[in-house]
Amino acid sequence: MCGIVGYTGSRRAAPVLLELLKKLEYRGYDSAGIAVCYKEQIEIFKRKGKVENIALAEKMQGSTGIGHTRWATHGAPSEKNAHPHSFGKFTIVHNGIIENNKVLKEECLLRGETFLSETDSEVIAHMIAFYDEGDFLLAVQKAVSRLEGSYAIAVLSSEYPDQIVCARIGSPLVVGRNENGSLLASDLVAISSEVDKAYLLKDGDFAVLGKNGIAFYDEKLKSIEKSPMQYDTVLSNADKKGYMYFMKKEMEEIPSVLSNANLECANGLSYKQFCKVLCQAEYIHIVACGTAYHSGLCAKYAFESLCRVPVEVCIASEYRYNNPIIRPNTLVIAISQSGETADTLAASKLAKDRGAYLAAVTNVPYSSLTRIADCVLETKAGAEVAVAATKSFNAQLAVLYLLALFRAKGEADFSEIARLAKETLKVSEEVRGWTHYFLNAKSVYFIGRGVDYCAALEGSLKLKEISYLPSEGYAAGELKHGTLALVDEKTPVVAILTQHELAEKTMNAVHETRSRGARVFLITSLPEAAKSGEATASILIPACREIFSPILSVIPLQALAFYTSLARGNDPDKPRHLAKSVTVE
Ligand code: AGP
Numbered sequence: 001m002c003g004i005v006g007y008t009g010s011r012r013a014a015p016v017l018l019e020l021l022k023k024l025e026y027r028g029y030d031s032a033g034i035a036v037c038y039k040e041q042i043e044i045f046k047r048k049g050k051v052e053n054i055a056l057a058e059k060m061q062g063s064t065g066i067g068h069t070r071w072a073t074h075g076a077p078s079e080k081n082a083h084p085h086s087f088g089k090f091t092i093v094h095n096g097i098i099e100n101n102k103v104l105k106e107e108c109l110l111r112g113e114t115f116l117s118e119t120d121s122e123v124i125a126h127m128i129a130f131y132d133e134g135d136f137l138l139a140v141q142k143a144v145s146r147l148e149g150s151y152a153i154a155v156l157s158s159e160y161p162d163q164i165v166c167a168r169i170g171s172p173l174v175v176g177r178n179e180n181g182s183l184l185a186s187d188l189v190a191i192s193s194e195v196d197k198a199y200l201l202k203d204g205d206f207a208v209l210g211k212n213g214i215a216f217y218d219e220k221l222k223s224i225e226k227s228p229m230q231y232d233t234v235l236s237n238a239d240k241k242g243y244m245y246f247m248k249k250e251m252e253e254i255p256s257v258l259s260n261a262n263l264e265c266a267n268g269l270s271y272k273q274f275c276k277v278l279c280q281a282e283y284i285h286i287v288a289c290g291t292a293y294h295s296g297l298c299a300k301y302a303f304e305s306l307c308r309v310p311v312e313v314c315i316a317s318e319y320r321y322n323n324p325i326i327r328p329n330t331l332v333i334a335i336s337q338s339g340e341t342a343d344t345l346a347a348s349k350l351a352k353d354r355g356a357y358l359a360a361v362t363n364v365p366y367s368s369l370t371r372i373a374d375c376v377l378e379t380k381a382g383a384e385v386a387v388a389a390t391k392s393f394n395a396q397l398a399v400l401y402l403l404a405l406f407r408a409k410g411e412a413d414f415s416e417i418a419r420l421a422k423e424t425l426k427v428s429e430e431v432r433g434w435t436h437y438f439l440n441a442k443s444v445y446f447i448g449r450g451v452d453y454c455a456a457l458e459g460s461l462k463l464k465e466i467s468y469l470p471s472e473g474y475a476a477g478e479l480k481h482g483t484l485a486l487v488d489e490k491t492p493v494v495a496i497l498t499q500h501e502l503a504e505k506t507m508n509a510v511h512e513t514r515s516r517g518a519r520v521f522l523i524t525s526l527p528e529a530a531k532s533g534e535a536t537a538s539i540l541i542p543a544c545r546e547i548f549s550p551i552l553s554v555i556p557l558q559a560l561a562f563y564t565s566l567a568r569g570n571d572p573d574k575p576r577h578l579a580k581s582v583t584v585e
Contacts, residue, residue: 030049
């Protein structure tokens with residue numbers, strides 16, 4: 001949900017800012033802009049579209065600047081709504097939502113001020129100007145004390161051409177230093193390879209970036225010391241490594257991610273306590289969004305069948321408003337690749353407020369979710385940049401299955417699963433030949449039963465997200481209760497079948513849809529089903545323990561979405577209207 005960056009130092013700021021922005025494009029890419037202080041003036045260059053559209057800004061002079069890549073919330077994607085926004089001496093970039101922007105705007109309008117954009121962010125610059133009495137940091141502090149909602153902001157003042165003031169509540173922000181200067185960004189991935197030391201701002205913190213150092217302050221502007229972040233440079237680095245698309249690279253990484261799967265990465269002492277909670281919990285609630293929600297659905301099958309503990313899997317944005325019943329002895333597991341998803345954070349806070357023990361399964365060890373969780377289980381999948389989640393789903397499943405096995409005192413050989421994933425990746429290339437059947441589909445159905453139904457939901461989400469085809473994941477047995485009426489020759493059906501016990505029943509749905517004219521594409525680990533010739537086309541994927549099969553069966557579904565997206569002329573890494581971290585509710 002928008003990325004912000006900043007740099008002040010001995011180099012020209014513009015090229016640095018553009019490089020940082022490119023690494024944050026996964027957070028939004030409907031418009032971009034930078035502002036640079038030059039000769040005590042602030043110059044702005046912004047355009048609608050991706051960061052490449054502001055490439056000409058590279059020539060801007062000045063060694064202190066801020067930048068932004070946007071995912072629109074208030075106001076359509078356009079040049080005038082693109083950040084940075086200015087008022088008086090001040091220029092800002094903002095990630096988050098200012099919920100009381102209307103009230104604050106009214107106040108500014110009464111003072112006779114005018115607004116140039118429809119954003120909720122522009123008002124921040126007005127408020128800073130209003131409180132300005134010559135002390136840059138104090139003006140920012142007074143202004144942000146009036147803001148409701150979430151923000152990470154970076155501010156330039158033409159009066160302090162060598163400084164950037166930044167602040168956050170509810171939106172991530174990291175700052176760092178190298179020999180050439182000071183940097184800031186919404187995510188460590190942007191600066192991890194640039195800086196010697198990085199520091200995470202907590203809610204309420206302020207930082208003043210200067211050419212020779214960074215000063216930190218708490219919400220009352222008391223000077224504070226910060227310890228540098230501990231991070232793995234390899235895991236936090238986002239690089240295409242020669243691939244055309246991050247999504248493809250990230251899918252190819254699935255086997256290595258799985259071979260690293262373990263629970264050891266959980267944080268120290270709290271892990272021991274967590275193991276106790278895990279083994280004694282009488283109820284488990286899982287809260288998550290999107291793909292992470294689907295991994296929660298898969299985990300429910302594993303926990304319930306291996307441990308016989310009841311699991312409720314809840315869409316985080318619903319959990320919050322459903323007045324959930326959290327009984328004593330309830331373990332709540334929040335799953336989030338980014339650890340910054342606002343809905344998941346809100347649901348997690350609610351669960352904690354109601355007395356639940358909160359475990360976080362996340363890929364980002366320094367994320368907001370990790371700071372509220374009682375125990376953190378890292379998925380260690382490495383930076384995932386493509387908006388469509390792939391390897392993080394498999395990594396979440398690995399951790400969740402390990403948890404279920406831990407409680408059930410069982411074991412699984414993840415190096416073997418990793419080997420099977422490698423084979424699955426190979427056979428998944430065959431789905432490339434299926435894409436022409438999907439190009440102009442009216443809609444696509446993904447069907448399955450049990451864990452295959454969970455995989456179907458994820459396959460459908462992936463296809464919608466990057467190919468823009470209408471699609472639905474459906475319980476195979478439920479089709480005949482209404483939805484079958486929509487199936488005809490223009491609705492390809494993808495059937496997933498990995499469970500022997502359900503084979504006949506799932507194949508019934510295959511027949512039912514074929515009889516209505518649909519072409520059916522079967523993804524199965526059962527050789528007899530693959531050979532049966534009952535589907536239009538089928539691929540045979542390796543078999544693993546059936547309860548864990550989505551960890552493999554999702555791979556051809558990810559590939560199908562990827563190749564269909566390409567065949568429809570889309571950029572699979574940057575689907576329209578979306579962003580990777582959804583930091584607004
Ligand atoms: C998946 O392809 C999506 N981009 C999206 O559904 C994502 O899984 C969801 O927004 C949750 O994100 P999180 O895992 O970072 O919390």
